[in-house]
Amino acid sequence: MSLHLARVKMGGRLTFTERFSDSRMPGTIVDMHVHTVRGAADSSLTPEQLIEEARRIGLTGVNISEHDRAWDDHQIEEFREQSGLFVSRGMEVSTDVGHIIVVGLTRYVPGIRKISELRKAVDEVGGFMIAAHPFRHFFDPVHFRRDGRPPFDLTPKQAAELPVFQLVDELEVANGGCTPRENAFALEVARVLGRRGIGASDCHSTQGVGCFVTVFEEELESPGTGPSGQEQMLALLRAGRYYAGAGLNVRQLQPFAETVAFLK
Numbered sequence: 001m002s003l004h005l006a007r008v009k010m011g012g013r014l015t016f017t018e019r020f021s022d023s024r025m026p027g028t029i030v031d032m033h034v035h036t037v038r039g040a041a042d043s044s045l046t047p048e049q050l051i052e053e054a055r056r057i058g059l060t061g062v063n064i065s066e067h068d069r070a071w072d073d074h075q076i077e078e079f080r081e082q083s084g085l086f087v088s089r090g091m092e093v094s095t096d097v098g099h100i101i102v103v104g105l106t107r108y109v110p111g112i113r114k115i116s117e118l119r120k121a122v123d124e125v126g127g128f129m130i131a132a133h134p135f136r137h138f139f140d141p142v143h144f145r146r147d148g149r150p151p152f153d154l155t156p157k158q159a160a161e162l163p164v165f166q167l168v169d170e171l172e173v174a175n176g177g178c179t180p181r182e183n184a185f186a187l188e189v190a191r192v193l194g195r196r197g198i199g200a201s202d203c204h205s206t207q208g209v210g211c212f213v214t215v216f217e218e219e220l221e222s223p224g225t226g227p228s229g230q231e232q233m234l235a236l237l238r239a240g241r242y243y244a245g246a247g248l249n250v251r252q253l254q255p256f257a258e259t260v261a262f263l264k
């Protein structure tokens with residue numbers, strides 16, 4: 001598993017954390033895909049536990065992404081105040097081409113189960129769309145046999161042409177619920193597409209919070225009054241000013257891509 005390997009120094013080279021720890025503090029470190037008891041029947045993570053774990057590991061932001069529903073203003077505001085974290089309102093939308101993490105929508109809009117409708121709704125608010133765990137189970141023959149489909153044998157270049165990637169802005173290259181192989185393949189596809197890739201835990205319990213993260217180049221301001229931190233996050237997402245990170249929860253934050261190169 002890459003997280004364990006990430007602890008090992010690379011042939012005497014300094015790790016990312018050592019190189020940058022005193023000279024260049026990262027901006028806000030955000031887990032972009034988090035489920036809590038408030039919005040996911042299969043999650044046992046309470047908002048209080050999320051705060052506690054974020055503090056313990058040094059996570060400074062979360063994108064709350066419940067299934068097909070967004071936290072309301074009051075819930076978001078209360079959580080910001082309680083946690084002191086940067087809190088982004090996201091949503092994981094189930095669509096005809098898979099799960100999509102959305103930033104920018106404040107509520108579920110009827111019809112967005114169709115990805116083309118989701119794209120329209122997100123464009124109207126200047127939001128951002130991320131394909132979640134795009135290759136989960138793709139290398140599992142049982143999965144394909146069950147669906148009566150031939151096994152997945154696309155190259156990264158061919159996979160990059162799948163319809164979903166023409167309609168999203170980004171894809172998760174590091175998802176805590178995916179296997180190392182699925183994540184490594186997603187990273188290769190992201191490279192073909194010229195995207196940086198998003199890191200996120202997809203956690204449903206305390207365990208796993210922040211195992212993969214997205215590190216923003218700037219510190220994100222928690223919105224309250226004044227310019228919205230949500231807008232700031234969207235601007236950085238659009239500008240590609242972030243990278244997918246791994247190892248925060250084992251105190252070895254480094255770019256996810258470095259851990260993948262190391263695995264090969």
Ligand SMILES: [Zn+2]
Nearest residue numbers: 092099132133
């Ligand atoms: Zn999902």
Ligand SMILES: [Zn+2]
Nearest residue numbers: 033035092202
């Ligand atoms: Zn999820």
